[in-house]
Amino acid sequence: MFYLKEQRNIIRMFFPDSREYETMLESIGIFLEKEILLNAKRVDQEAIFPRHNLATVEVKQIMAMPFPQTFNGLGLPLPVYIAALEMLAKACANTALQVDVQNMVCEGIRLFGNDRQKHHFLLENGLVEGTRLIAFALTEHCCGSDAKSIQSRAILSGDSYILSGSKTLITNPGEADFVLVFAKAEKGLSAFLMPTKTAGFDVTEAIPKLGFRGNQLSAIRLKDCVVPRENLLGEEGKGLDCAKQILNAGRLSIAAIAVGIAQAALEKALSYSKKRKAFGENIAHFQMIQEKLANMVTQITAARLLTYYAANLKEKGENMVSQVTQAKLFSAEMALRVCDDAIQIHGGYGYTDAFDVHRHWRDARLLTIGEGTSDILRLLIAHLELNAV
Ligand SMILES: Cc1cc2nc3c(=O)[nH]c(=O)nc-3n(C[C@H](O)[C@H](O)[C@H](O)COP(=O)(O)OP(=O)(O)OC[C@H]3O[C@@H](n4cnc5c(N)ncnc54)[C@H](O)[C@@H]3O)c2cc1C
Numbered sequence: 195m196f197y198l199k200e201q202r203n204i205i206r207m208f209f210p211d212s213r214e215y216e217t218m219l220e221s222i223g224i225f226l227e228k229e230i231l232l233n234a235k236r237v238d239q240e241a242i243f244p245r246h247n248l249a250t251v252e253v254k255q256i257m258a259m260p261f262p263q264t265f266n267g268l269g270l271p272l273p274v275y276i277a278a279l280e281m282l283a284k285a286c287a288n289t290a291l292q293v294d295v296q297n298m299v300c301e302g303i304r305l306f307g308n309d310r311q312k313h314h315f316l317l318e319n320g321l322v323e324g325t326r327l328i329a330f331a332l333t334e335h336c337c338g339s340d341a342k343s344i345q346s347r348a349i350l351s352g353d354s355y356i357l358s359g360s361k362t363l364i365t366n367p368g369e370a371d372f373v374l375v376f377a378k379a380e381k382g383l384s385a386f387l388m389p390t391k392t393a394g395f396d397v398t399e400a401i402p403k404l405g406f407r408g409n410q411l412s413a414i415r416l417k418d419c420v421v422p423r424e425n426l427l428g429e430e431g432k433g434l435d436c437a438k439q440i441l442n443a444g445r446l447s448i449a450a451i452a453v454g455i456a457q458a459a460l461e462k463a464l465s466y467s468k469k470r471k472a473f474g475e476n477i478a479h480f481q482m483i484q485e486k487l488a489n490m491v492t493q494i495t496a497a498r499l500l501t502y503y504a505a506n507l508k509e510k511g512e513n514m515v516s517q518v519t520q521a522k523l524f525s526a527e528m529a530l531r532v533c534d535d536a537i538q539i540h541g542g543y544g545y546t547d548a549f550d551v552h553r554h555w556r557d558a559r560l561l562t563i564g565e566g567t568s569d570i571l572r573l574l575i576a577h578l579e580l581n582a583v
Contacts, residue, residue: 197223197277203558208273222278228283257277260324265316266316268361271506277502279450280453282499287554288409295328297443298327299374307438329365329390333362334359344378347359350379353423359377361414364411368400374440388428396417441520445566446508447520467487490535516578519566519571526558527557529554529561536551537555
C-alpha cells in the first residue's frame with residue numbers, strides 16, 4: 195500500500211474519529227503510485243518540469259489541503275497535508291518541490307496579505323489550487339543565509355514601487371506566473387507580489403545542478419520593474435518577518451519531502467537486498483546489510499514522528515518554530531544518510547542510472563541547504579531554546 199500503515203497510525207493518533215482522512219489519503223496514494231511514480235525517473239533524467247503532474251486533480255488537492263475553503267482550499271488539518279506531501283515526494287520529489295514553494299508563498303499571502311491580495315492571488319488566480327504557479331525570490335548572489343544584506347532595491351514613485359536588482363538560485367521563476375520578490379525599500383526589507391510578465395523582469399540564466407533536475411534553477415534580473423503599491427505584501431520594512439514565516443511553513447514541507455525521499459530509497463534497498471545474491475545468499479541475510487536497513491527504517495520513523503508532531507502543533511496554533519526547525523534539520527540530514535545507505539546496499543549498480551537510486555540521494559542533498567542550511571537551523575534552534583528558559 196502506497197499510504198503506509200505508519201502514516202495511518204500517526205493520523206489516527208491525532209484524529210481518532212476521522213476515518214475520512216484515511217480514505218482520502220489512501221485514494222491519493224493509489225493515484226500517486228499509479229500515475230505519478232511511473233514518470234518520476236524520466237522527469238529527472240530528461241529534466242522535464244512536471245507541469246502535467248501539477249495539473250492533475252489529486253496533486254491540486256494536495257496543494258489546496260491546508261487552506262481555508264474561502265480560498266478554494268480543502269480546510270484540512272496540516273498533518274493530513276504533510277502525509278499527502280510525504281507520499282507525493284516518495285512518488286516524485288520534483289513535483290513535491292513546487293508544491294512546497296506554492297504552499298509556503300500562499301501561506302505568506304494568507305498571513306500577511308490584505309483582503310484584496312488574498313482574493314486576487316489565492317482565489318482569482320488559483321494559487322491555492324495551483325492553477326497558476328508562483329516562485330519565491332529572496333536569495334541574491336551576495337547573500338542567502340544573510341537575507342538582511344540583500345541589495346535589490348524598491349523605490350516608491352507615486353502609486354508604484356520601482357524594483358531593481360538581481361536574484362539567483364531561484365526555483366522555477368521561468369515556469370511561474372507570479373513571483374514574490376524581496377527588495378529593500380526606504381523602511382527596509384519588503385516583500386512584493388508581481389507577475390513574471392512584468393516589463394523588466396527577466397530570467398537570465400538556467401543554473402545546472404545536482405538534483406531536483408525537473409525543477410528549473412535560475413537567476414533573475416529586475417530592471418526598473420513597476421510594481422503597484424497595492425502589491426506590497428504586509429508592511430514596508432517588515433519583509434524579514436514575512437520571509438521568516440514563509441520559510442517556517444516551507445521547512446515543514448521540506449521535512450515531509452525528506453521523509454518521502456528517504457522512504458523511496460528504503461523501499462528500493464529492501465527490495466534489492468531480497469533479490470541480490472552474494473556468496474550464495476541473498477544479501478538481506480547478511481547482518482551488516484540488516485544493520486543498515488534497521489538504522490534506515492528507525493531514522494525514517496523518528497523523522498516522520500517529529501515532522502507530523504510539528505505539523506500538529508502548528509495546526510493547534512501553538513508556538514512551534516523550534517519544532518518545525520528541528521523537523522527540517524533532522525529529516526533533511528536523515529534523508530541524506532538513508533539515501534547514501536540505499537546506494538551502498540545496491541553496490542556498484544547504486545552508482546549507475548539502472549536502479550534510479552542515486553536520484554534520491556541527489557535530491558536529498560538539496561534539503562540540508564535550501565530554505566535554511568543545517569548550520570543556520572542549528573543556530574536558530576539554539577537561539578530559541580536559550581531564550582525560552
Ligand atoms: C536547488 C536550489 C533551489 C533554491 N531555491 C530557492 C528559491 O526558490 N528561492 C530563494 O530565495 N532561494 C533559493 N535557493 C537558495 C538557498 O535558499 C540558499 O542557497 C541557502 O539559503 C544558502 O544561502 P547561500 O547559498 O548564499 O549560502 P551562504 O549563506 O553563503 O552560506 C555558505 C555556507 O556558510 C554557512 N554559514 C553562513 N552563515 C553562517 C553562520 N552564521 N554560522 C555558521 N555557518 C554559516 C552556511 O551554512 C553554508 O554552509 C535555492 C538553492 C538551491 C541549491
